[in-house]
Amino acid sequence: MGNLTANFSRHEIVCKCKKDCGAEEVTDGHLSMMQTTRNIYGSPLGVSSAARCKAHNKAVGGKDNSEHIATKDSPAEATDHPYENTLDLHNLVTAAHKAGFIRVGIDFKNKFVHLGSSIHHPKPRLWGY
Numbered sequence: 094m095g096n097l098t099a100n101f102s103r104h105e106i107v108c109k110c111k112k113d114c115g116a117e118e119v120t121d122g123h124l125s126m127m128q129t130t131r132n133i134y135g136s137p138l139g140v141s142s143a144a145r146c147k148a149h150n151k152a153v154g155g156k157d158n159s160e161h162i163a164t165k166d167s168p169a170e171a172t173d174h175p176y177e178n179t180l181d182l183h184n185l186v187t188a189a190h191k192a193g194f195i196r197v198g199i200d201f202k203n204k205f206v207h208l209g210s211s212i213h214h215p216k217p218r219l220w221g222y
């Protein structure tokens with residue numbers, strides 16, 4: 094059970110720098126699509142990264158204009174979700190597209206899916222890295 098939506102909690106969303114940086118939220122629209130993705134996916138869905146302050150984003154190798162970057166006044170528009178195997182990956186990507194995510198990136202090396210909802214970034218729908 095989550096305290097933000099049925100399945101997601103605040104502690105999964107806040108910046109992991111542990112410095113009270115103010116990067117604590119994703120947009121309501123993103124959160125809603127995350128929950129829809131989870132509903133369609135039908136299995137537990139972990140969150141490996143969500144909101145990041147600029148310093149933490151840089152520390153984890155994020156791009157300067159990353160959708161993960163958040164401030165007190167500007168929520169993040171991205172979350173990363175780990176997957177175990179190819180079937181999970183397929184089901185997660187399919188669920189994310191059905192839920193309305195326009196930016197879905199797959200990190201094959203580290204085995205996670207990036208879900209992005211920014212309308213100010215390119216919209217390739219699906220890419221790998």
Ligand SMILES: [Zn+2]
Binds near residue numbers: 110114116146149
């Ligand atoms: Zn931070």
